[in-house]
Amino acid sequence: xxxxxxxxxxxxxxxxxxxxxxxxxxxxxxxxxxxxxxxxxxxxxxxxxxxxxxxxxxxxxxxxxxxxxxxxxxxxxxxxxxxxxxxxxxxxxxxxxxxxxxxxxxxxxxxxxxxxxxxxxxxxxxxxxxxxxxxxxxxxxxxxxxxxxxxxxxxxxxxxxxxxxxxxxxxxxxxxxxxxxxxxxxxxxxxxxxxxxxxxxxxxxxxxxxxxxxxxxxxxxxxxxxxxxxxxxxxxxxxxxxxxxxxxxxxxxxxxxxxxxxxxxxxxxxxxxxxxxxxxxxxxxxxxxxxxxxxxxxxxxxxxxxxxxxxxxxxxxxxxxxxxxxxxxxxxxxxxxxxxxxxxxxxxxxxxxxxxxxxxxxxxxxxxxxxxxxxxxxxxxxxxxxxxxxxxxxxxxxxxxxxxxxxxxxxxxxxxxxxxxxxxxxxxxxxxxxxxxxxxxxxxxxxxx
Numbered sequence: 001x002x003x004x005x006x007x008x009x010x011x012x013x014x015x016x017x018x019x020x021x022x023x024x025x026x027x028x029x030x031x032x033x034x035x036x037x038x039x040x041x042x043x044x045x046x047x048x049x050x051x052x053x054x055x056x057x058x059x060x061x062x063x064x065x066x067x068x069x070x071x072x073x074x075x076x077x078x079x080x081x082x083x084x085x086x087x088x089x090x091x092x093x094x095x096x097x098x099x100x101x102x103x104x105x106x107x108x109x110x111x112x113x114x115x116x117x118x119x120x121x122x123x124x125x126x127x128x129x130x131x132x133x134x135x136x137x138x139x140x141x142x143x144x145x146x147x148x149x150x151x152x153x154x155x156x157x158x159x160x161x162x163x164x165x166x167x168x169x170x171x172x173x174x175x176x177x178x179x180x181x182x183x184x185x186x187x188x189x190x191x192x193x194x195x196x197x198x199x200x201x202x203x204x205x206x207x208x209x210x211x212x213x214x215x216x217x218x219x220x221x222x223x224x225x226x227x228x229x230x231x232x233x234x235x236x237x238x239x240x241x242x243x244x245x246x247x248x249x250x251x252x253x254x255x256x257x258x259x260x261x262x263x264x265x266x267x268x269x270x271x272x273x274x275x276x277x278x279x280x281x282x283x284x285x286x287x288x289x290x291x292x293x294x295x296x297x298x299x300x301x302x303x304x305x306x307x308x309x310x311x312x313x314x315x316x317x318x319x320x321x322x323x324x325x326x327x328x329x330x331x332x333x334x335x336x337x338x339x340x341x342x343x344x345x346x347x348x349x350x351x352x353x354x355x356x357x358x359x360x361x362x363x364x365x366x367x368x369x370x371x372x373x374x375x376x377x378x379x380x381x382x383x384x385x386x387x388x389x390x391x392x393x394x395x396x397x398x399x400x401x402x403x404x405x406x407x408x409x410x411x412x413x414x415x416x417x418x419x420x421x422x423x424x425x426x427x428x429x430x431x432x433x434x435x436x437x438x439x440x441x442x443x444x445x446x447x448x449x
Contacts, residue, residue, distance in 0.1 A: 091119065091120050091122065091123060092116065092119060094113075094116055094123065094124065094125050094126060094129070095108075095109050095112035095113055095116055095125075096109070096129065097109060097125070097129035097130075097132055097133050097209075099132070099136070100136050100212050103213050103214075106209065106212055106213040107210075107213040107214070109209055109213075110181075110206060110209035110210045110213050111180065113125070113205065113206050113209055114172055114175070114206055117168060117199070117202040117206070118168075118169075118172060120424065121199075121422070121424040121425065121426050122424070123202075124243060124244075125205060127244055127245075127247065127250065130205065130244070130250060130253075131249070131250070131253060133205060133208055133209065133212075134208070134250075134253040134254065134256070134257055135253070136208075136212055137208040137211065137212065137257050138253075138256045138257055138260055140211065140212060140215060141220075141257065141260035141261055141262070142260045142296070144260075144262050145262060145291060146262055146263050146264070146290065146291055146292075146293045146294070146295045147262065147263065147264045147265070147266065147287060147290045147291035148219060148262045148264070148265045148266075149265070149266050149269070150186070150188065150219060150265055150266070150267045150268070151268060152186065152267060152268055152400065152402040152409070153402060154402050154403065154404055155402065155403075156184060156186075156401075156402055157185075157186070157399050157400055157401045157402065157412075158186040158187065158188055158267060158399070158400050159174075159178050159185070159186065159187045159188070159397050159398070159399050159400075160188045160190060160273060160360055160381060160397065160398040160399075160400060161174060161187060161188065161189045161190060161381070161383045161397050162190055162192075162362035162363075162369075162380070162381035162382040162383040162384075162395075162396070163190075163191065163192035163223065163225075163362050163363065163365075163382050163383060163384050164189070164192070164193055164197075164203060164383050164384050165192055165193075165194070165195060165196045165197045165200075165225070165384045165387070165388075165428075166193075166194055166195060166196055166197025166198060166199050166200035166203060166235070166236070166239075166428070167197040167199065167203075167384050167385075167386075167387075167428075168197070168199030168202050168203055169199075169419040169420070169421055169422070169425075170383075170384060170385055170386070170395060170416075170418055170419050171199075171203050171206075171383075172419070173416060173419040174383065174395075174397060174416070177397075177414070177416055178397055178399070178414065181210050181213075181214055181217065181218050182214070182217070183214065183216075183217050186217045186218065186219070187210070187217075187218050187219065188219040188220075188221065188265055188267075188273060189207060189219070189220050189221070190221050190223070190273060190274070190275055190360070190361070190362045190381070191220075191221045191222055191223020191224070191225070191226065191275030191320070191362060191363075192223035192224065192225045192226070192275065192362065192363070193207060193220075193223070193225075193226065194225055194226065194231065194236040195225040195230060195231060195234035195235055195236045196234050196235060196387075196388050196428050196429060197235075197384070197388075197428050198235065198239060198426040198427065198428060198429070198430045198431060199426070200235070200236045200239055201236075201239055201240060201243050204254065204257075207220060208257070219262075219265055220261055220262070221261065221262055221263065221264065221265060221273065221274065221275055222258060222261035222262065222263055222275065222295075222320060223275040223276075223320060223362065223363065224275065224276060224320040224321050224363065226258035226261060227258065228255050228258075231255075232435060232439070233432070233435075234429070234432060235428075235429055235430070235431045235432040235435070236254075236431075237251060237431075237435050237438075237439060238431035238432060238433075238434045238435035238438050238439075239431040240254060241435075241438040241439065241441070241442050242431055242434065242438060246438055246441045246442040246445055247442070247445075248442040248443070248445070248446045248448075249446075251442070259295075259296060259299040259300070260295075260296060261295075262295070263275075263290070263293065263295055263316065263319045263320070264290055264319055266287060266356070267400055267409060268400075268402055268407060268409055269355070269356075269407070270356060270357050270407060270408055270409050271356065271357060271358060271359065271360060271400060271409050271411075272287075272350075272351070272354070272356050272358075272359040272360070273359070273360045273361070274319045274320075274359070274361055275319065275320050275361065275362050275363055276318060276319055276320045276321045276322045276323065276361060276362075276363045277318065277319070277322035277323055277324055277341075277342055277359075277361050277363070277378075278318065278319075278322060278342045278346055278347065278350055278359075279314055279315045279317075279318035279319060279322065280314060280318055280322070280330045280340045280342070281311065281314055281315070282342065282346045282349065282350045283346070283349060284349075284353060285315075285350060285353070286353065286354060287354050289311075289315070290315060290319070292312070293312040293315050293316055294312065295316060298312055298313055298316045317338060318340060320363075321333075321335070321338075321339045321340075321363075322339065322340050322341060322342055323335070323339070323341050323342075323363060323364060324341065324342055324343070324344075324347065324361070324373050324374060324378050324380075325341040325342070325343060326343075326344065326373060326374075327343045327344070328343040328344065328345045328346075329342075329343050329345065329346070330342055330343070330346065331343075343374075344373070344374040344375060344377070344378075347359065347374040347377050347378050348374070348375075348377065351377060357408050357409065358376065358377045358378065358379060358411075359377065359378050359379070360379045360380075360381060360398060360411075361378065361379070361380055361381075362380065362381055362382055362383075363380070364380055364382060365382050365384070365387050365391060365393050366380055366382050366393060366396075367392075367393050367394070368393070368394050368396065368415055369381065369382055369383065369385065369393065369394040369395040369396025369413075369415045369416070370382070370396040370398070370413050370415070379398065379411065381396050381397070381398045381413075382395065382396065383395040383396060383397060385416060385417055385418040385419075386417075386418035388428045388429065389427050389428045390428070394415050394416065394417055394418075395415065395416050395417075395418070396413055396414060396415045396416065397413075397414045397416070398411050398412070398413055398414070399411070399412040399413075399414055400412075
């Protein structure tokens with residue numbers, strides 16, 4: 001059943017701001033290498049009209065893929081994995097989404113969904129249930145703040161998880177090793193749930209199911225890959241369209257969710273958590289200033305209307321894109337574009353002003369799944385071991401313990417290795433090369449010229 005709440009649409013669905021006045025460069029997103037380029041210039045988009053007309057501009061987005069060739073054999077493989085493909089013998093029926101009225105039923109649905117997706121790479125939640133789940137998630141996230149406060153009682157903890165990037169079996173192993181989500185076993189997933197790995201749809205739906213079941217104990221933060229431009233280039237767009245019979249409305253529904261996700265969290269007024277890092281204007285930056293960013297408004301700004309980037313544009317951009325470096329001040333990032341790096345002095349000033357002990361961020365692959373920087377004031381956690389089915393890195397989870405020590409949190413780092421993969425495993429980036437063709441098919445199906 002369609003909900004009466006409709007989230008506002010972003011200008012180009014949602015986009016990483018091009019801080020043109022700060023020297024943004026048009027980035028290339030052609031590589032499948034683990035380190036992607038920085039934020040690109042804003043795409044043009046349409047406003048007004050129907051849902052699809054408003055959300056999508058075929059010319060601009062198709063131009064993203066200009067010159068890209070589609071391999072017929074890869075496309076054929078992806079099409080075999082689509083929702084129209086034959087259901088494998090022995091595949092169990094999907095769980096039925098129960099809605100949000102009964103938390104216990106919703107919790108059971110989330111657990112059952114994990115088992116269902118583990119059973120086969122062709123397991124699909126029906127389109128109607130998927131739509132309802134995404135609509136309910138939009139309603140919930142639109143009511144959350146840009147900066148969310150998490151309260152962990154003395155003697156309890158919260159698990160902070162870094163990038164998982166569509167790696168379903170490694171993602172499920174996190175729950176196996178750290179316990180299933182509950183009111184006593186809180187989780188904060190710190191962005192980059194999708195892209196690269198070929199099970200991004202499954203992970204996203206599981207995360208949303210747990211969030212709806214445990215809205216005050218399960219948290220999601222937006223990463224730089226929760227963005228339609230990145231999705232077009234790193235596989236999520238092609239995956240959604242392949243798995244849902246090139247239904248553009250499902251892709252649009254995912255983008256609505258992304259647009260509403262919070263940008264940062266503070267745990268017990270002590271630890272700051274965001275996907276990328278600190279903004280380039282962090283000197284004297286308060287938590288109140290971050291909280292005041294209207295993330296939905298920034299996401300839906302019309303990039304066809306030229307304007308100087310405002311403070312909230314810069315904060316929005318850098319929270320998802322910036323990286324630390326062992327130096328001082330702010331400098332341009334190796335990622336290029338408008339991305340920036342922040343030094344140890346920036347971290348120290350920000351933490352001191354806001355009476356915080358340290359910060360946790362993600363966004364970068366690390367050999368052991370984590371890395372301390374800035375005199376152990378900045379902790380990177382990355383939770384996709386064997387990244388992109390090509391790296392040899394471990395993953396990690398950070399468990400923050402609330403102890404009787406003047407309210408300060410104690411971090412426990414819990415590394416883990418990549419999980420065993422099933423025989424029908426779909427390797428990373430399998431959907432990326434088919435995106436252009438599937439996208440055009442979706443536009444035609446939706447009646448968009």
